[in-house]
Amino acid sequence: MSPNVLALLPEYILVLAGVLIMLAEPCLPAAASRKPLGWIAILGTALAGLASWYQLQFGTLHAFYGTIQVDAFSIFFHLLIAAVVLVTLLGSLDYFEGHATHAGEYFALTLFGATGMMFMTSSVELLMVFVGLEISSISTYIMAGFRKGQATASESSLKYFLLGSFATAFFLYGIALAFGATGSTNIYAIAHGLETTATPHLAFLALAMLIIGLGFKVSAAPFHVWTPDVYQGAPAPVVGLMSTAPKAAAFAVLLRITFSGFPAMQHRWAILMWVLAALSMTVGNLGALLQRDVKRMLAYSSIAHAGYLLVAFTAFPQDGIAAACFYTATYAAMNVGAFAVITQVSGYDETARSQEDFTGLASRRPMLAALLAFFLLSLIGIPFTGGFFGKFYVFSAAVAAGHVWLAVIGLLNSGVACFYYLRLLAAVYAKPTAESAALTSIPARRVSVPAAVGLTLAAIATLVLGILPGNTLWLTQYAGTSTIIESARQHCAPHPDNCHVELQMEQR
Amino acid sequence: MQLALFLIFGVLAVAGAINLLLQRHPINSALSLVVVMMSLAVLYWSLGAEFLAAAQVIVYSGAIMVLFVFVIMLLNAGEEEHTTGSRIAYVAGFPGAAAIFCLLSFVFLSERKAMGGTDLGGYLSHSANNIAEISRLLFRDLLLPFEVTSILILVAILGAVVLARKEQ
Structure with missing residues (x-):
C-alpha cells in the first residue's frame, strides 16, 4: 500500500463514513428515526480505531512530502480520540429522539470533527495542524449550539466561536512568526532552524503565540474565560466530547511543538508552562468551589485538569511526554464517563442542572449514581481509579525534573478539589428533599442498551487504567521514546553516516 | 517611487483598518475593509509578489467582499448600539491591543539588524x-x-x- 494511503487510513475511513451519513440523511423520510445513521458513525469510528491499531506495526511512517508522520505517539492519540468519539456516539444515539433536530448532521459533524483532531495529532507541518484545528473547532462550535430554541445554547455557540477565532488568530500569527524566524513551518525544520537562527527573540515570540492559541483550546488559565459558559449551554454529550477529544488533540500538538519543534528553548518555555500550570490548577479548583451548577463545576474542574496536565511539560522530554499521554487518557475516560451519566440523568432539556437537583439521585437511579460516584472519585484521584495513576506519573515526572514546588501546589490543589467533588457526591447520596423536585419531575428514561455499553466502556477504561496501567503505560512510553528518537533522526538526517539512532522499544 | 507607494498604501491600510473598527454602520465597515484589502494588494505587489497581489484583488476584494456586502444588505443590518459589554471591551481591549503592538514592535526593532532588509520591488525568488x-x-x-x-x-x-x- 502506498504510504499516502496507509498513513492516513483512519482519516479516510472517518471522512467516508461522514460523507455517507450526509448522503443517506435526505433519503430517510423526515419523521424516521436517525439511529441507522448513528450506527454508520459508530461503525466508522470503530473501523478508524482498528486502522490506527493496524498502523502500529509499521513503526514511523511519513507521507505527503513530510507533512504527515504516523508514529506511536500519533497512534496513541488516534486511539484515544476514536474511543472518546465511540463512547459519545453510543451515549447520544437516542439523545435527539423526539426532538427531530438535525440528528443526521450531528453524527456527520462528530465524524468530521474527529477527522480534524486526528489530522492535528499526526501532522508535523504547522499549516496542516492549523487546518485540522479549524476543522475540529468549527464542528464543535456548531455542535455547541445544537439545541437551537434555547438562549444559553446560542450564547454558548457564539461565545465559543468568537473567542475560538481569536485564539486561532494567535495560533496563525505564531506560525507566521515561526516561519519568519526559521524559514519553515515544518516542526523538524523549525527545530533545525532554531540552532542557527539570527532572531531568537522572534522565535520565542512565535512559540509564545502558539502556546496562547493552544492554551485557549485546552482552556488553561488565564485563557479559560469561555469554558464555564460554553459548557453550561452546550448539550451534555457534546460537552463530554469537546472537553476531552479536542483537548487531547491540542495537547498532542503542544507536546509536538514544544518537545520536537522548540527543544532548544526548553529552559525558557518550561517556565511559561510552570506558570500556566500553577495558574490553571488554582483558578480551576477555586472557581469550581463557587459553582452550584453541575456542568459549570465540571467546566472549572476541566480547567484544573488542564493545569495538572501542563505540569508534565516541565518534566524531562521522555518522562514528560509519557506522563502527559497517560494523563490525557485517564482524564478522557473519566470525564467522558461523567458527562455520559449527566446526559442520561438530565435528558435533552436538562431540567436537572444544579446540585440541589441532583440531591437524592441514588435512591431513584442507583446504577447511574454509582457510576457517577466512581467517575467523581477518579477525578479526585483516589487509588484504584485511573485518576490516581495519572496524577502520580505527572507529579513524579515533575519532581524528577526538580520542580518540587509545582508538585506541592498540585497536591494542595488536589486537596481543594476533594471538597467540591465530595460535596456533589454527598448530595447524590443524600435523601431527596423538597428542593430536588426537578429530578422527580423528569420521567426516568430507561438507559438504552448502546448508552449502557458506552457507560460501561468508560467505566472499564477508568478502572483498568487504575488497576492494570501496564499496557497503556508501555504504549505511552513507546510514544515518548519514538518521538525523541524521530527528533534525533531528523536532526542528523543531513549526515547519515554518523547517525546511529534506533528504536529499541519495537522489539517488545 | 516604490518608497512613496509603500508609505501611501501602508498608511491607507492602517487608516482603513481603524476606520473599520470605528464605523457604526456595517456597510461602512465593509467598504473600509475593501480599502484595506486593496492597499495590502499594492503592498504585496511592491514587494515583488505580483501573483499574490492579483489573487488578493480577485479573491478578497472581488469575491469575498461582494458576498459580505450582499449579506449585510440582505440582513438589513442597522446601526450598532453600544452596550455596556462593548465598553468593557474598550477598557480591556485597547490596553491589550496596545500591549501586543508594543511587544511586536519591540521584537521587530530589536531584531532589525539580524532580519535584514529587502529591496522594494525586488523579486520573491x-x-x-x-x-x-x-x-x-x-x-x-x-x-x-x-x-x-x-x-x-x-x-x-x-x-x-x-x-x-x-x-x-
Missing part, C-alpha cells in the same frame, strides 16, 4: 518566478492541507444548514 514557486508549494509540498481544506468548507456548509434552517 531570483531563480524561479512567482507562480512556479507558489504552485510548487501548493500542489506538492503542502498538497495535503490544500486538499483537506475542502473538509473544512464542508463542515462550514453543514453548520450553516444546521444553524440557519427554519424549524418546521
